[in-house]
Structure formats: C-alpha cells, structure tokens
Amino acid sequence: MSPQSGPPRRSHPGKPYRRPKKDPVRILAFEALRAVDERDAYANLVLPPLLRKAREDGGFDARDAALTTELVYGTLRLQGTYDAIIAECVDRPLREVDPPVLDVLSLGAHQLLGTRIPTHAAVSASVELARVVLGDGRAKFVNAVLRKIAAADLDTWLERVAPPYDEDPEDHLGVVHAHPRWIVSALWDALGGGRAGIEDLLEADNERPEVTLVARPGRAATDELVAAVGEESALPGRWSPYAVRLAEGGEPGALDAVREGRAGVQDEGSQLVALALAAAPLDGPDRRWLDGCAGPGGKAALLGALAAERGAALLAAEKQPHRARLVERALAGNPGPYQVIAAKGTRTKWRPESFDRMLVDVPCTGLGALRRRPEARWRRRPEDLAGFAPLQRGLLREALAATRIGGVVGYATCSPHPAETRAVVDDVLGEARKDQGATAEWIDARPLMPGVPALGEGPDVQLWPHLHGTDAMYLALLRRTG
Incomplete structure (x- = not known):
C-alpha cells in the first residue's frame, strides 16, 4: 500500500475503554489519535489540553509530555509509510481493520521503527495498550503484527514496500518520506531542480519545527525574551529582527511577555511576510492598513505594532467570529489605533481605494505547514485546490x-503549490487588464527580506522549510496602478 491513497482512518466510535493508571503516556497518545480521526481534529489543538489536564491530575511530568508529543506527531507524520508496512503484516486489506486497532498498530510501529525505545518495551507496551482499550482478543492480533514488524528495521522495510525509484520516482519518495504521491509531485514542480532538493524538502516536512517567538515592536524586545527564556535555551531569529527561537521547546505561555500579548508564537516565515509588506515602498500617504484575512492574529499583531510606530491605523478583518476573537486577543494592548471586525470575505465590499496597505493571507490547502499539521497531508485531496481557487482569486x-x-497589496499563502501562488496572481492581473479592473504592477519582494538567501528569480518570494527553516510561505507584492 502506498501513501498516495492518503488515509486518514475511517471515523469509528470504537469500544468504550478503561483508562488505566499505568502508562498514561500511551493512553493519552491513543486518545489524541482517536480525536484526530473521529472529529477531524488537529493534533496541535487536541494535544495541549490533554497534556495540561494530565499534568493537573498529577504524575505526568515534562518527560512524559515530550514522549507523548513525539508518539502523536511521529505517528501522524509517518502514517502512510506505517500503513504500507502494516499492510504487509496482516492477512486482510487495511480497510477491514478497525481504525482503533490501526491506531494502536501505528503507535507501536512508530516506537519500533521511529524511536530508540527498545523492541521488547515497544511491543509489550503496545500490547498492554491494546488489551486495555481494545480487549484481549485484539491484543493478541496486535502482538502478532508488531512482532512481524519488529523483525526488520525501517530501512529494510522501505526496501520492501517502496517501489523502485527508477520505475516511479514520486511513488517511491511518497512511501519513503510519508507524503501522498500527489503532494510529492506538486512540491517537486514548485521546487524545481533534481532529486536532492525534493528529498531535502520532504525530510524537512517530517522534522519537528522549532518554537519561534516574535517580540512585537514597541511592546517587547528580543533581549527581554532571551533573558526570560535563558541564553542557553534561546537563539536569535535567522532572518527576522524580532524573532527568538526556543532551542529546547519549552512553554511560551509561561513567559510574561507572551501572557501579556507583548510577544507571541509566530513562525519566522510569517514574520517575514508582514515585515516585507510593511517595508514595501508606496506612493502617497501611509495611514490606513488592512489585514483582510486576519485570523488567528499573528500577522495582524505584528502589523499593528509596526503601524503604531508610524502613526497608522490597522483594520483587521476575519470571517469567523471565533477567529476574530483570537485576533482581538492578539491585538489587545496595541499602542496604536486598531479595529477588529468579523467580515465575510468576498461578501464584504470595502469602500474602493480606501487603504494604503493591505494583506490578504488567503485560505489554502496548508501544504506549506505540514511540519506543524502532519495530519493535513493525509486529509487533503487534489480536488481541494479547485475548491479554494475561486475564494483566493476573489x-x-x-x-x-x-x-x-x-x-500596496500583499498576497500571501501558506502553500507552495503553483495553483495557489503565482497562478492566482497572474490570473487576477490578466483579468484586470482585459476587463478594465483594478490594475497593478509587481514589486520585487526579495530586497524586502534582507539577508534571506535562495529567494529565487522574483519578483515574488517562496520560502521553504529546508532552505530557510520556515513554513513554506509565499508572498507576492503588488502596487495598484489603475
């Protein structure tokens, strides 16, 4: 079985299970995986409250939280590859294996093939988990399958289940690096170049991203964040002057500046997009800024702080009311004038020619943030591109x-897929010239990201995890001409 089929697991209620007192780590990891499957939830939203409750209940320390996080994220990232291996070890199609059983098998496979947990411990802990959450009969099935998996290491399994590279490069890379085939093909097209580049990118997608903070201008300084975190655990940003990277993870919410909204958690690529828009040259006044797709508020908070330093006002618009509340929280305490409104995207008719700077970070497939949302790669389908296209252009x-x-308008998206990046901008500019709509010219965004290498031929910019250590953010800057 190749990951090109892109599971997720089928939703399945499963049997009620008892929460054992021992091995809470694997129980919690199992609960998180079931929530991701049954509710189409995201691990980065499901896992933190589960960990918080486990700590509050007692007996769950930082090492337990780190192992739980590794089990959940590692299993989700490599789900397609583990499914291909599990399929070789069962006597029926995977679709006939109950999803809760597959989750236990995948957790076991990750411990065996993706961690340093000893083989006997990985098998016995997984079998005990199965006994508790699935029953004795299924625990025997789990034991038999995992013992087959344990007979070889990951490289050996990949030689067995991945098709030869020469016969089908995309399928081979998809199995080896746990990406659906269509995503491998799309990323390869966007990246260009040979095999080395695409393999570096796919490997980077499977690495746990650093936690990056932003010190919002005029409200906090990077020195303050470094001092609060500790110099041994904090690294300066690679490119953004406002970024601080947490070398050992940690809990950003424990920092005073983060709790007070003077700093926040924000990928450095997201910071660079906001900074480039704010630095883009324009003709005339610079007083009215708009973030047209502001949720959950990271870019809006940075733009609001930059606008305040110049005496400009920011309007932040977000379609979903609950996300608009997140924007309000991110902007709370901003020293300059700002307003947050819930506006329904293209149904909102802004007064023509009423803003000096505008950012639209459009809804997209999110293929640029697979490091952070590993389950998204298995949920997305090629047809999703067509679903987003009208909204992005609108x-x-x-x-x-x-x-x-x-x-100046900044068009941004957390996807490197050509259908969501340059194609959107080219189409809209072409339509404007043909139909006498609002016309614009390209601004070269590369000089507005000083010091950042490998930004391509321009005038737009595509960031990459393996080249820049950021999410794969795209930015096109346009100056309105007519």
Whole structure:
C-alpha cells in the first residue's frame, strides 16, 4: 500500500475503554489519535489540553509530555509509510481493520521503527495498550503484527514496500518520506531542480519545527525574551529582527511577555511576510492598513505594532467570529489605533481605494505547514485546490479594488503549490487588464527580506522549510496602478 491513497482512518466510535493508571503516556497518545480521526481534529489543538489536564491530575511530568508529543506527531507524520508496512503484516486489506486497532498498530510501529525505545518495551507496551482499550482478543492480533514488524528495521522495510525509484520516482519518495504521491509531485514542480532538493524538502516536512517567538515592536524586545527564556535555551531569529527561537521547546505561555500579548508564537516565515509588506515602498500617504484575512492574529499583531510606530491605523478583518476573537486577543494592548471586525470575505465590499496597505493571507490547502499539521497531508485531496481557487482569486480582486492607486497589496499563502501562488496572481492581473479592473504592477519582494538567501528569480518570494527553516510561505507584492 502506498501513501498516495492518503488515509486518514475511517471515523469509528470504537469500544468504550478503561483508562488505566499505568502508562498514561500511551493512553493519552491513543486518545489524541482517536480525536484526530473521529472529529477531524488537529493534533496541535487536541494535544495541549490533554497534556495540561494530565499534568493537573498529577504524575505526568515534562518527560512524559515530550514522549507523548513525539508518539502523536511521529505517528501522524509517518502514517502512510506505517500503513504500507502494516499492510504487509496482516492477512486482510487495511480497510477491514478497525481504525482503533490501526491506531494502536501505528503507535507501536512508530516506537519500533521511529524511536530508540527498545523492541521488547515497544511491543509489550503496545500490547498492554491494546488489551486495555481494545480487549484481549485484539491484543493478541496486535502482538502478532508488531512482532512481524519488529523483525526488520525501517530501512529494510522501505526496501520492501517502496517501489523502485527508477520505475516511479514520486511513488517511491511518497512511501519513503510519508507524503501522498500527489503532494510529492506538486512540491517537486514548485521546487524545481533534481532529486536532492525534493528529498531535502520532504525530510524537512517530517522534522519537528522549532518554537519561534516574535517580540512585537514597541511592546517587547528580543533581549527581554532571551533573558526570560535563558541564553542557553534561546537563539536569535535567522532572518527576522524580532524573532527568538526556543532551542529546547519549552512553554511560551509561561513567559510574561507572551501572557501579556507583548510577544507571541509566530513562525519566522510569517514574520517575514508582514515585515516585507510593511517595508514595501508606496506612493502617497501611509495611514490606513488592512489585514483582510486576519485570523488567528499573528500577522495582524505584528502589523499593528509596526503601524503604531508610524502613526497608522490597522483594520483587521476575519470571517469567523471565533477567529476574530483570537485576533482581538492578539491585538489587545496595541499602542496604536486598531479595529477588529468579523467580515465575510468576498461578501464584504470595502469602500474602493480606501487603504494604503493591505494583506490578504488567503485560505489554502496548508501544504506549506505540514511540519506543524502532519495530519493535513493525509486529509487533503487534489480536488481541494479547485475548491479554494475561486475564494483566493476573489480575495485578491477585492484587495486590489480596496487599495488606493499607489498603495500596496500583499498576497500571501501558506502553500507552495503553483495553483495557489503565482497562478492566482497572474490570473487576477490578466483579468484586470482585459476587463478594465483594478490594475497593478509587481514589486520585487526579495530586497524586502534582507539577508534571506535562495529567494529565487522574483519578483515574488517562496520560502521553504529546508532552505530557510520556515513554513513554506509565499508572498507576492503588488502596487495598484489603475
């Protein structure tokens, strides 16, 4: 079985199970995986409250939390590869194996093939987990399958289950690096170049990203964050002057500056997008800024702080009311004028030519953030691209119409897929010239990210995890001309 089929597990209620007192780590990891499957939840939203409750209940320390996190994220990242291996070890199609059983098998496979947990401990702990949550009969099945998996290491299994590279490069890379085949193909097209580049990118997608903080200008300084974290655990940002990287993870919410909203957690690529928009040259006044897709508020908070330093006002618009509340929380305490509104995307008609700077970080497939949301790679389908296309183009048209002549629009997306990046901008600009809509010219975004290497031929910018250590953010900067 190749990961190109892109499971997720089928939703299945499973049997009620008893929560044992021993081995709470694997029980909690299992609960998180079931929530991801049954509710289409995201691990980065499900896992933190489970960990918090486990700590509050007692007997669950930082090492337990770290192991639980590794088990959940590692299993989700490599799910397609583990499914291909498990399929070789069972006597029926995987679709006939109950999803809760597959979750236990995948957790066991990850411990055997993706961690340093000793073989006997990985098998026995997984069998005990199965006995508690699935029953004795299924525990015997889990034991038999995991003993087959334990007979070889990961490299040996990949030689067995991955098709030869020469016969089908995309399928081979998809199995070896746990990405659906269509995503491998799309990323390869976007990246260009040979095999080494795509393998580096796929490997980077499977690495746990650093936690990066942003010191919001005028409200906090990087020195303050470094002092609070400790110099031995904090690293300066690679590219953003406001970034601090946490070398050992840690809990950002424990920092005063984060609790007070003067700093926040924000990928460095996201910071670079906001900084480039704010630095783009424009003609005329620079007083009115709009973040047109502001949730959950990271870019809006950084833009709001930068606007305040210049005496400009920020309007932050977000379609979903609950996400608009997150934006309000991120902007709370901003020293300059700002307003947050819940606005329904392209249904909102901004007054023509009323903004000097505007950012539209459009909804997308999220293929640029697979490090953070590993389950997304198995949920997304090629047809999702067509579903986002009208909204992405509509938001960019609206942004150009709402920006005054001489003003600047930033089109951003957390996807490197060509259908969500350059194709959107080219289509909208082409339609504008043909239909006499709001016209614009490209601004070269590369000089607005000083010091950042490998930004391509321009004028737009594509960031990459393996080249820049960021999410794969895309940015096109446009100046309204007519």
